[in-house]
Amino acid sequence: MEKHNNSEGKFVPYLLIGISVLFFLVMLVFPLAEVIYRSLKDGIEVYKSALAASNTLSALWVTLIATVIALVVNTFFGLCASWLLTKFEFRGKQVLSTLIDIPFSISPVIAGLAFIMTFGRVGWAKPIIDWFNGVFGTDISFVFSVPGVVLATIFVTFPFVSRELLPVMQAQGSAEEEAAAMMGARGFVIFRRVTFPHIKWALLYGMILCAARAFGEFGAVYAVSKARGKTFTLPLEIDALYMAGSSDSITQAFAVSSLLVLMAIIMLVLKQIVEYRGKVMEE
Amino acid sequence: MYVEMKHINKNFGSFEAAKDIDFGVEQGRMVALLGPSGSGKTTILRMIAGLEQQDSGDVVIEGKVVNDISARDRGIGFVFQNYALFRYMTVYENIAFGLRVKKEDKRKIDDRVKELVKLVGLEGMEKRYPDQLSGGQRQRVAFARALAPNPQLLLLDEPFAAIDAKVRKELRGWLKEMISKVGITSIFVTHDQEEAVEVADDIIIINEGRLEQMGTPVEIYKKPKTSFVAQFIGTSAVLDDFSGFKGFENLPKGRQAIVRPEFVEAFKSDNEKFKSLMHATETGIITNIAFRGSYQELILKVNGISLTANRSLERRSVKVGEQMCVLVYRVYVLADGDTEIHKNQLLKGIDIEAL
Numbered sequence: 001m002e003k004h005n006n007s008e009g010k011f012v013p014y015l016l017i018g019i020s021v022l023f024f025l026v027m028l029v030f031p032l033a034e035v036i037y038r039s040l041k042d043g044i045e046v047y048k049s050a051l052a053a054s055n056t057l058s059a060l061w062v063t064l065i066a067t068v069i070a071l072v073v074n075t076f077f078g079l080c081a082s083w084l085l086t087k088f089e090f091r092g093k094q095v096l097s098t099l100i101d102i103p104f105s106i107s108p109v110i111a112g113l114a115f116i117m118t119f120g121r122v123g124w125a126k127p128i129i130d131w132f133n134g135v136f137g138t139d140i141s142f143v144f145s146v147p148g149v150v151l152a153t154i155f156v157t158f159p160f161v162s163r164e165l166l167p168v169m170q171a172q173g174s175a176e177e178e179a180a181a182m183m184g185a186r187g188f189v190i191f192r193r194v195t196f197p198h199i200k201w202a203l204l205y206g207m208i209l210c211a212a213r214a215f216g217e218f219g220a221v222y223a224v225s226k227a228r229g230k231t232f233t234l235p236l237e238i239d240a241l242y243m244a245g246s247s248d249s250i251t252q253a254f255a256v257s258s259l260l261v262l263m264a265i266i267m268l269v270l271k272q273i274v275e276y277r278g279k280v281m282e283e
Numbered sequence: 284m285y286v287e288m289k290h291i292n293k294n295f296g297s298f299e300a301a302k303d304i305d306f307g308v309e310q311g312r313m314v315a316l317l318g319p320s321g322s323g324k325t326t327i328l329r330m331i332a333g334l335e336q337q338d339s340g341d342v343v344i345e346g347k348v349v350n351d352i353s354a355r356d357r358g359i360g361f362v363f364q365n366y367a368l369f370r371y372m373t374v375y376e377n378i379a380f381g382l383r384v385k386k387e388d389k390r391k392i393d394d395r396v397k398e399l400v401k402l403v404g405l406e407g408m409e410k411r412y413p414d415q416l417s418g419g420q421r422q423r424v425a426f427a428r429a430l431a432p433n434p435q436l437l438l439l440d441e442p443f444a445a446i447d448a449k450v451r452k453e454l455r456g457w458l459k460e461m462i463s464k465v466g467i468t469s470i471f472v473t474h475d476q477e478e479a480v481e482v483a484d485d486i487i488i489i490n491e492g493r494l495e496q497m498g499t500p501v502e503i504y505k506k507p508k509t510s511f512v513a514q515f516i517g518t519s520a521v522l523d524d525f526s527g528f529k530g531f532e533n534l535p536k537g538r539q540a541i542v543r544p545e546f547v548e549a550f551k552s553d554n555e556k557f558k559s560l561m562h563a564t565e566t567g568i569i570t571n572i573a574f575r576g577s578y579q580e581l582i583l584k585v586n587g588i589s590l591t592a593n594r595s596l597e598r599r600s601v602k603v604g605e606q607m608c609v610l611v612y613r614v615y616v617l618a619d620g621d622t623e624i625h626k627n628q629l630l631k632g633i634d635i636e637a638l
Binding site for chain 1: 356363428
């Protein structure tokens, strides 16, 4: 810690530590401890059965599908967008860079509703989907269905990877890539051997943030998912259990919540490891 | 001609980086592109490399127009300004990169890398990463890396800019020696005239996207073709009218004259050596003395004009305010697109060089 000679300087750090710890306890630790306590209140058997309920398993499954697809799509998109924004000059670059951040500033519920408006019964994209289903004999629907949940999840988690990559790639510049090109290397080789080592920790960090947000998303998914046991994700299932109001269902809600808390903690640990590794590699 | 630039134009928006650039470089020569910052010299280098595309004109290498050949297929070695070494690769990996990309035989790569490491004197440092090297060592790696795939042409962008002044001088000699040893045609960009004069066989002077003059360092120094070159090379004073000066009465009126410190001699009135030239001198007062390491730089006020003269430290000491005899041997006079040398009329018949 920075050393100060004046008496005020000595006091300030302790005050700040006190405030931070208090805030942290009240806002995070106590509520999360409460979740674990409540979920185990009626014994481990109740806890187990809550997790094994078919609705819970279905919700877990939908959550994982949505998270994995969102992760893959957004990693790919994030790489493309950051590559484009940092290594090329073109008209409208600033606009694109701002557009990427829209999901950060827009309420997820609005995103969900926008999807309903676009792909729903009266949406303009509905005829296209019908045509597609007719031609290929499929039965795809983006509203009140798992693809809709996936779409909504992709939307809200879309900036995470590119936001982590942009500053790193900006700082790196393009001299090393040019040097590699001068030696005859082609695009993919340049990416794999020169660009990727620079960005891998930032990329992994962005992916972790993206995943953490994906399985916790409520608002956007809530708008497009209405069938419990079919298209509900974990946060929706928890809400449904809690809203049912019986003391049993509330305990179940906490049990399912503990699952999300566990996933969050795993992500937090991963994030910490990646951050640490990234820093060590920088030095 | 090995490399030819034919009527090259290049704009960045409204900024003209190259205006009808036209020159040729012979095989085996070491050429400096010299100019102030923002003059477009780096852009010209990048267009030869293929990292930048000209708006019009042809880049010709070995008699072949390479306009549509991408940078990676031109087979040119390039040393970047800050070296752009691959930070996450060792010295060995950096040098081997170009050979790996070409899918060369492993044994061959190893031999070539070892040969280059030896050539640039970095034995024992193969396993180090770029951030564990000094500026000079990094330059050596960048040089070896650019040479690894055996290019026929080497381009260097401000190769000494990232190195501190003391090591820079040493590295200049080293680089010149290396390049002549390898025998590769090379073009380097610099804003430092001393560097260009010392290292290059030929100098191309670029200003505001235009080629001002190309020639050997001596030619450029002795026969500057444009006022820009006359002023840029050496430290020169530009004077609007010099015809009031003794010995220069018949200079063409209304033409700017350029006086270099080497053209000016300042001595005390009791000087024995310059006794015979006394009639050609004007009187000047020293207004400033600056220590320049191995010599002194005197600023003298003569007839209301400020002139600079260099003075050896071996000579008698002088002080500010002292009255001196000032002799101007010759001046450059600017005419359209050329400069003429005018000698001091009063020195006719006197062998100045013997002094």
